[in-house]
Amino acid sequence: MYNFDLVRPTTIADAVAAMGQEGAQALGGGQTLLPTMKQRLASPETVVSLTAIGEMQGVCISDDGKLCIGGATPHAVVAREAGSKYPGLAGLASHIGDPAVRARGTIGGSLANNDPSACYPSAALASGATIITNTREIAADDYFQGMFTTALEEGEIITEVRFPIPEVSNYQKFEQPASRFALVGVFVAKYADGVRVAVTGASEEGVFRWSEAEAALGKDFSASALEGLTVPADGMIGDLHGSKAYRAHLVGVMTKRAVTAAA
Amino acid sequence: MPKDHGIGASPKRREDLRFLTGNGNYTDDINLYGQTYVHFLRSDVAHGRLTSVDTSEAAKMPGVVRIFTGDDFAGIGGLPCGWQVTDKHGQPMQEPGHPVLAQGKVRHVGDPIAAIVAETYEQARDAAEAIVVDIEELPAVINMKDAVKEGAPLVHDDLTSNLCYDWGFVEENKAATDEAFKNAAHVTTLELVNNRLVANPMEPRVAVGDYNRSTDDSTLYTTSQNPHVIRLLMGAFVLGIPEHKLRVVAPDVGGGFGTKIFHYAEEAFCTFAARQIKRPVKWTSSRSEAFMSDAHGRDHVTKIELALDADNNFMAVRTDTYANMGAYLSTFAPSVPTWLHGTLMAGNYRTPLVYVNVKAVFTNTVPVDAYRGAGRPEATYQLERVIDKAARELGVDPIKLRRQNFISEFPYQTPVAVVYDIGDYTATMDKLEEIADLSGFEARRKASEAKGKLRGLGVNCYIEACGIAPSNLVGQLGARAGLYESATVRVNATGSISVMTGSHSHGQGHETAFPQVIAEMLGIDESMIEIVHGDTAKGPMGMGTYGSRSLAVGGSAMVRATEKIINKAKKIAAHLMEASDADIEVKDGKFHVAGTDKSVAWGDVTLAAYVPHNYPLDDIEPGLEETALYDPSNFTYPSGAYACEVELDPDTGRVTIERFSAADDFGNIINPMIVSGQVHGGIGQGIGQALLEGAVYDENGQLLTGSYMDYAMPRANDVPFYAVDHSCVTPCTHNPLGVKGCGEAGAIGSPPAVVNAVIDALHSAGKTHITHIDMPLSPNRVWTAMNA
Numbered sequence A: 001m002y003n004f005d006l007v008r009p010t011t012i013a014d015a016v017a018a019m020g021q022e023g024a025q026a027l028g029g030g031q032t033l034l035p036t037m038k039q040r041l042a043s044p045e046t047v048v049s050l051t052a053i054g055e056m057q058g059v060c061i062s063d064d065g066k067l068c069i070g071g072a073t074p075h076a077v078v079a080r081e082a083g084s085k086y087p088g089l090a091g092l093a094s095h096i097g098d099p100a101v102r103a104r105g106t107i108g109g110s111l112a113n114n115d116p117s118a119c120y121p122s123a124a125l126a127s128g129a130t131i132i133t134n135t136r137e138i139a140a141d142d143y144f145q146g147m148f149t150t151a152l153e154e155g156e157i158i159t160e161v162r163f164p165i166p167e168v169s170n171y172q173k174f175e176q177p178a179s180r181f182a183l184v185g186v187f188v189a190k191y192a193d194g195v196r197v198a199v200t201g202a203s204e205e206g207v208f209r210w211s212e213a214e215a216a217l218g219k220d221f222s223a224s225a226l227e228g229l230t231v232p233a234d235g236m237i238g239d240l241h242g243s244k245a246y247r248a249h250l251v252g253v254m255t256k257r258a259v260t261a262a263a
Numbered sequence B: 001m002p003k004d005h006g007i008g009a010s011p012k013r014r015e016d017l018r019f020l021t022g023n024g025n026y027t028d029d030i031n032l033y034g035q036t037y038v039h040f041l042r043s044d045v046a047h048g049r050l051t052s053v054d055t056s057e058a059a060k061m062p063g064v065v066r067i068f069t070g071d072d073f074a075g076i077g078g079l080p081c082g083w084q085v086t087d088k089h090g091q092p093m094q095e096p097g098h099p100v101l102a103q104g105k106v107r108h109v110g111d112p113i114a115a116i117v118a119e120t121y122e123q124a125r126d127a128a129e130a131i132v133v134d135i136e137e138l139p140a141v142i143n144m145k146d147a148v149k150e151g152a153p154l155v156h157d158d159l160t161s162n163l164c165y166d167w168g169f170v171e172e173n174k175a176a177t178d179e180a181f182k183n184a185a186h187v188t189t190l191e192l193v194n195n196r197l198v199a200n201p202m203e204p205r206v207a208v209g210d211y212n213r214s215t216d217d218s219t220l221y222t223t224s225q226n227p228h229v230i231r232l233l234m235g236a237f238v239l240g241i242p243e244h245k246l247r248v249v250a251p252d253v254g255g256g257f258g259t260k261i262f263h264y265a266e267e268a269f270c271t272f273a274a275r276q277i278k279r280p281v282k283w284t285s286s287r288s289e290a291f292m293s294d295a296h297g298r299d300h301v302t303k304i305e306l307a308l309d310a311d312n313n314f315m316a317v318r319t320d321t322y323a324n325m326g327a328y329l330s331t332f333a334p335s336v337p338t339w340l341h342g343t344l345m346a347g348n349y350r351t352p353l354v355y356v357n358v359k360a361v362f363t364n365t366v367p368v369d370a371y372r373g374a375g376r377p378e379a380t381y382q383l384e385r386v387i388d389k390a391a392r393e394l395g396v397d398p399i400k401l402r403r404q405n406f407i408s409e410f411p412y413q414t415p416v417a418v419v420y421d422i423g424d425y426t427a428t429m430d431k432l433e434e435i436a437d438l439s440g441f442e443a444r445r446k447a448s449e450a451k452g453k454l455r456g457l458g459v460n461c462y463i464e465a466c467g468i469a470p471s472n473l474v475g476q477l478g479a480r481a482g483l484y485e486s487a488t489v490r491v492n493a494t495g496s497i498s499v500m501t502g503s504h505s506h507g508q509g510h511e512t513a514f515p516q517v518i519a520e521m522l523g524i525d526e527s528m529i530e531i532v533h534g535d536t537a538k539g540p541m542g543m544g545t546y547g548s549r550s551l552a553v554g555g556s557a558m559v560r561a562t563e564k565i566i567n568k569a570k571k572i573a574a575h576l577m578e579a580s581d582a583d584i585e586v587k588d589g590k591f592h593v594a595g596t597d598k599s600v601a602w603g604d605v606t607l608a609a610y611v612p613h614n615y616p617l618d619d620i621e622p623g624l625e626e627t628a629l630y631d632p633s634n635f636t637y638p639s640g641a642y643a644c645e646v647e648l649d650p651d652t653g654r655v656t657i658e659r660f661s662a663a664d665d666f667g668n669i670i671n672p673m674i675v676s677g678q679v680h681g682g683i684g685q686g687i688g689q690a691l692l693e694g695a696v697y698d699e700n701g702q703l704l705t706g707s708y709m710d711y712a713m714p715r716a717n718d719v720p721f722y723a724v725d726h727s728c729v730t731p732c733t734h735n736p737l738g739v740k741g742c743g744e745a746g747a748i749g750s751p752p753a754v755v756n757a758v759i760d761a762l763h764s765a766g767k768t769h770i771t772h773i774d775m776p777l778s779p780n781r782v783w784t785a786m787n788a
């Protein structure tokens, strides 16, 4: 690890100011950033920790009935507190990493990082969530722009994520055997006006919506409605842990399972 | 009533108190005054010519004490190999040099090029980034079969090829074996890979070198399974420091699994550099470094054939194996695919003819050496897989086929040199059928199928050669060391006992189990006995712990030393009671005169030994301390039968272990709880190999599985609750405790059971064209095989 300065602001305004410095980088739970720094693959001059900012912590319901999660809320808190309101999302949070990772890793960090195998991006995209930053509100459909790439500008902080609550939902994660991230993860959310299906872990383009499945499930929300639907292997990730064809196949299997579990 | 002390009792492991409360004293806990830190700059290419290493800028960086390169080791020895294999033409193996820091060439990703010694670890890393290394990259040799082709790039320019040796065993059996295959009623052939593994002990390797200017003594603190062996290898072959000037300490060690047997460059470096800069030098491996510098295990590519007669009797086994040595010969690497592997190819079966061919190959990968089981898992895996395949081809029950061919008379001379002294393979198979509830399998299969899952049952046997090893025999086979073990039993004046053993505990529980033996012999409380190990300054020359040898060899030395203690103590007791020493009996911690009610307590005798006022000084010396070195007359042969039941999700190819049962014959058992724990851990590692683990290099020699993001370790939820039984006992005939060793069995016996079970599950669903899938049986591999 190279030397760096650490600041721990307690308000979003102070955090934004700190982020304005040359070489500043936000720190959520540090579950991705710190190992990268230890390996000397990242070298921020100033690390701006967001975890002491009260306004970025916790889970609540907004006046218009959305589930609001502070950008620095750890997965364990989401797993515990979102359960009665949005069980699909709480279920997802409760299976990220291990207890230590869940105690520290944050939703803002996960969405900012947009690892192609991370779990939260699928929930955000399948829920049509709104990513709220210190400067603007970004619709999930516009937010995810490919592996490790998002709509965030330099220095922009995710302060909150707002999830429309579906009628039913479920996340099915097929674990990569080593990292236990998603080899393929599928989040299915059924709303009054339609079904959204988002797939993580599988595509070289990062998290994506499976529109054919959404259309089919919009008509008939059952696993059998997906019969015969496939995603092309082309464009899937192929590596040691899963060929392109295998991942494409798993997208179908996990989607069916998510629908069955949700229905 | 189970015993509550002595042999056969299961007292809790006394060492766990310090391990579990964070009070262990591991090498990384050792920090010396004036200590410096070393960081190794390692090659990031697999194969290349080192044209220059410019350290001039780096040397000026803050905190840098000194930077070393291969040039600093010019007139100094390289890391030695402890075993010389003779090939099938009677020629010695090709043995390349192994410099401490790369000289002229780098030969694997992770090969150390320079060592930066600085005031802090981070300063050393900073300086490493300022070193300018010029490497002319050469094509990497990764695939073993390509490596031995004509014209392949040479890993070592001074060798004639990448072939370390071509070994035939038993060469005299070859013609007869080939003949048997011609006359066979049935031949089953199987090609398989025994996957390369990374041991991954929880504690990474650490070394602290220290030098005392006033005495000219060197001390190395290191994460080793055998400090005396390191002292000999490093002192005599690398650095030229005589034993009396070199102390090696291996304090608490957090797991070894074989990979901490070997002498490593980093240990030699820290000892050497401490002498140069006259300050302590410390190195702590990061996990990433461990992946590219700890010796790996397994990595065999094998074709095995089994010949059967018309009555399904085994006639012959023939194997053809390529064994990866990696870029250099690690300490015991040549012995693993030969003497620890070929000698077990008869398994538990009457097979009159066996011929094993092994080609050991250099590649641009991390050196490969012994890993839990070392050679014996490879032997067991291929044999038990080919028997399973044969049973399917012949349409016979795989258990029946095994039973029919069991060796049943002992001692048994195998066609592969070793003589099994004793065993009862039918008994362990009977026991297995009972504890695994094999009769309930069909019902469990139906229940799985009702859930949309496939269920498979895999059964196999194993035998291993442990209690390593008779020194004269291994000497003939090429070992450059003896393999006895030592013990000094030091009885103190008040009756407490310190036992200095050459065995080394790095998780095995010696501190608990060894006192049980002595307590039983003397009839005293275990709490009076302490085991001292891991320090060449404290005990006699010993060979360390590996090959399930500690109790069988080290324990035997302890018994012999304790017998000497008893003999002498009887003389003292006889004198105190004015009786004849022939009439003295030891019971419940007292010395009795047989047939009388006269006795003296243990403490009276020990006190008399050290305060010899009333003492037979004309006959015996004062004091009560004895040393024994025990050299076994044969290997021990633990054996057993294992069963695994898997569920397979046909939609995803994911395999889960539902039941795992192990019936082992370890001979006599000292501490049943510890034995069960050893089996549990071993099976966990075997399941890891079968389903999860595998080190993979790309064609350029980059390790694709260089971290836990890609190297899959087994976790608690990957393994079931095991049914383990070690009540089948045929005591070893040639050591005083009748023990055989239990440390490796689980890792040896379990991989074939898992794979056999998966194949069985697939066949139950009509996928009979799938006769084999290579480990690890990841969901991807199983699904791909199902959908090919």
Ligand SMILES: Cc1cc2nc3c(=O)[nH]c(=O)nc-3n(C[C@H](O)[C@H](O)[C@H](O)COP(=O)(O)OP(=O)(O)OC[C@H]3O[C@@H](n4cnc5c(N)ncnc54)[C@H](O)[C@@H]3O)c2cc1C
Residues within 6 Å of the ligand: A025, A026, A027, A028, A029, A030, A031, A032, A033, A034, A050, A071, A072, A095, A096, A097, A098, A101, A104, A105, A106, A107, A108, A109, A110, A112, A113, A117, A118, A119, A120, A156, A157, A158, A159, A179, A180, A181, A182
């Ligand atoms: C062992 C292990 C297992 C894991 N398993 C899983 C898993 O199964 N599924 C899964 O989805 N994830 C997994 N993770 C990742 C983990 O869940 C974290 O979510 C992830 O590391 C990022 O969150 P963080 O809060 O730790 O972010 P950090 O590591 O602190 O930061 C990550 C990046 O996000 C930026 N950042 C952080 N917070 C914000 C913010 N509020 N606004 C803008 N930018 C920000 C940082 O600058 C940095 O670039 C695992 C991690 C580990 C170590």
